[in-house]
Amino acid sequence: MPVPAERVRKLNAAPVRADRAFVLHWMTCTRRVGSNPALERAVDLARELKRPVLVLEALRAGYPFASDRLHAFVMEGMAENARRIRGRALHLPYLERRAGEGKGLLEALARDACAVVTDDFPTFFVPRMLAAVAPRLDVALEAVDGSCVVPFRLAGRDHPTAYAYRRFLQRTLPAWIDRLPAEDPLARAPRPGRAAIPSDVLRRWPATDLADLARPGRILADLPIDHGVAPCRRGGAAAGEARLAEFVERGLDAYAERRNDPDAEAASGLSPWLHFGHVGSFDVLRAVLRREGWTPRRLAPAANGARAGFWGLGAGAEAFLDQLLTWRELGFVTCAHRPDHRAYASLPEWARTTLARHARDRRPVRYGHDALAAAATGDPIWNAAQRQLLREGVIHGYLRMLWGKKVLEWSASPEAALEVLLDLNDRYALDGRDPNSVSGIFWCLGRYDRPWPERPIYGTVRSMSSERTAKKVALARWLARFGEPSQASLR
Numbered sequence: 001m002p003v004p005a006e007r008v009r010k011l012n013a014a015p016v017r018a019d020r021a022f023v024l025h026w027m028t029c030t031r032r033v034g035s036n037p038a039l040e041r042a043v044d045l046a047r048e049l050k051r052p053v054l055v056l057e058a059l060r061a062g063y064p065f066a067s068d069r070l071h072a073f074v075m076e077g078m079a080e081n082a083r084r085i086r087g088r089a090l091h092l093p094y095l096e097r098r099a100g101e102g103k104g105l106l107e108a109l110a111r112d113a114c115a116v117v118t119d120d121f122p123t124f125f126v127p128r129m130l131a132a133v134a135p136r137l138d139v140a141l142e143a144v145d146g147s148c149v150v151p152f153r154l155a156g157r158d159h160p161t162a163y164a165y166r167r168f169l170q171r172t173l174p175a176w177i178d179r180l181p182a183e184d185p186l187a188r189a190p191r192p193g194r195a196a197i198p199s200d201v202l203r204r205w206p207a208t209d210l211a212d213l214a215r216p217g218r219i220l221a222d223l224p225i226d227h228g229v230a231p232c233r234r235g236g237a238a239a240g241e242a243r244l245a246e247f248v249e250r251g252l253d254a255y256a257e258r259r260n261d262p263d264a265e266a267a268s269g270l271s272p273w274l275h276f277g278h279v280g281s282f283d284v285l286r287a288v289l290r291r292e293g294w295t296p297r298r299l300a301p302a303a304n305g306a307r308a309g310f311w312g313l314g315a316g317a318e319a320f321l322d323q324l325l326t327w328r329e330l331g332f333v334t335c336a337h338r339p340d341h342r343a344y345a346s347l348p349e350w351a352r353t354t355l356a357r358h359a360r361d362r363r364p365v366r367y368g369h370d371a372l373a374a375a376a377t378g379d380p381i382w383n384a385a386q387r388q389l390l391r392e393g394v395i396h397g398y399l400r401m402l403w404g405k406k407v408l409e410w411s412a413s414p415e416a417a418l419e420v421l422l423d424l425n426d427r428y429a430l431d432g433r434d435p436n437s438v439s440g441i442f443w444c445l446g447r448y449d450r451p452w453p454e455r456p457i458y459g460t461v462r463s464m465s466s467e468r469t470a471k472k473v474a475l476a477r478w479l480a481r482f483g484e485p486s487q488a489s490l491r
Helices: 037-049 068-085 105-110 126-136 162-172 199-204 210-214 237-250 271-275 281-292 315-337 349-357 369-373 380-392 397-410 414-428 435-443 466-472 476-482 485-490
Strands: 008-010 022-027 053-059 090-095 113-119 141-144
Touching (some): 037 053, 037 113, 068 210, 090 210, 105 199, 237 281, 369 414, 380 466, 397 414, 397 466
Parallel strands (some): 022 113, 053 090, 113 141
């Protein structure tokens, strides 16, 4: 079955050039081999044209927030991909050693390509990068959505609430369950045989040693990136698949009741691997449905926008799939249809109005960027959340909401709060720079929400407090890990 046209976006008017040497898959955001619609599209073209596939997976040195943490995670994934591609397609893993030295690599390879297929991703620098590259190529350039089960451009517009998007999703999703991408797209790829990467390209941009990719610590210190943000988790498809298997086996049943309790460890923890594309939502969906013995006959007969009951599964699986499909894909839809999705002005009018009305309210205390980054506030629970971010590159989902709400309370203005939240998240979070990071931060300021009873500073934007959080969720073990020694007594 070919890749659905709804996933494919043509970025220029240049033709497919059948007389050239290979089909180029430019792997940028969906950094995996399995269940990869962009790679599958490249394989489809390669079969049609009887040419091999060349996978280019590069890592720049000069991207925003480049650090040891982000680089190491991506590099480990590159090494894993190399193992899974070997002998099945041409492959060029390329790591910039100096910012800008990879400039021209894509264009050089495109001169020998029948077509170029890359990943569609609606935020960070990726939209600008694709818009800049497209007119420079004399060959067809396509971007393929490998992030969402229901293609994120299919919605056609932004949806203001999860309920509104859920209704669309429930109407649309059944047709896509049978259209998931091939689990192993390279199984159908023409073998490269004697085909080779052009020698002039390799002389100027040599492939990176796989030993360096697999053990990033050998070379990170020599790269022009931020060495103050240390590696913290292992990247790559194998690590992500192991985390998925563990969650489905041990965490899924408790997800509905315990996911908000940091001590329960019932959350999936998949967001870093989902962000970098090392694991795809397609395989997460497959794993849950297989574990539950699901069949399409269990689907609800009508779309009513309800959070539970659509799948006909247990409470844990229903709650988790709502997060995976409704909330995660809503973030992609918003970013795809709101070019200003990272701007304060993109908040709902009611939220901007109430925050402006309370902008002069007295703040109990103010903290600048440096104090927040160092977890040096007077709030021990907030500090623990920030320490988790610094050490592990993530914050537990429920506490991430508190983390964002408190910065609004401590900032001179809501605009200043947004600026520091985006910076801290993009800089330290493995799942930062992502549609769901944007969603989570803007939710703290009113996106996707409704007005609540009016309070100082927040106005009618939903508030959260550390005191209520300490009473509501189990924190003792979490605080023992990330708080000061005396904090475990809070629960």
